[in-house]
């Protein structure tokens with residue numbers, strides 16, 4: 001566990017250094033600790049040692065863990081593929097930000113579920129910038145249209161964009177994709193009627209590149225918690 005405290009402290013230092021190097025030291029960057037596969041005890045420990053935002057990618061797992069936490073948090077981020085039949089369960093956990101909305105169908109189901117309970121929800125649109133078939137996300141080409149359509153739903157607030165870079169050992173490979181998404185983000189932001197302010201990109205292996213390319217929200221798992229053990233039932 002002590003490793004986790006040290007990992008958080010050094011990661012935060014590295015992020016601060018990197019921001020200073022980039023002349024972005026005054027900017028607010030959200031660090032989301034990706035807690036998937038890790039125990040309630042581990043999540044509580046991280047929350048006691050400087051993590052304020054947590055990210056989970058499975059509704060079932062979040063349902064099991066979140067109500068058991070002793071520590072409070074500033075944000076719960078849902079970052080995984082969302083099945084429409086899990087929407088109500090996810091909403092019961094009061095997610096701060098659902099980062100993985102990638103189709104109008106899903107947005108519409110979410111809109112209806114929210115309407116029934118008179119609630120609103122902040123979301124990000126997930127873009128599959130790298131075009132890899134194994135990944136969720138709307139295509140880069142269709143992203144603007146999806147953002148504008150979702151923006152017309154009264155219950156949904158689109159706060160920005162999310163993407164996953166290439167899962168390649170060399171993080172430089174992701175740079176052009178991050179740059180492409182930042183450009184699209186800026187274009188939409190210019191015309192967007194509300195707060196369009198989160199660009200969620202960068203994970204354990206490529207967060208520096210993502211920061212260089214304008215990310216302001218990092219989703220970091222293994223760099224904090226170590227390798228994930230998915231057990232037998234992956």
Ligand SMILES: *Cc1c(COP(=O)(O)O)cnc(C)c1O
Nearest residue numbers: 034057079203204219220221222
């Ligand atoms: C697991 C996951 C992360 C964190 O990955 P690490 O490489 O462990 O930092 C970030 N974003 C999403 C969407 C994930 O599923």
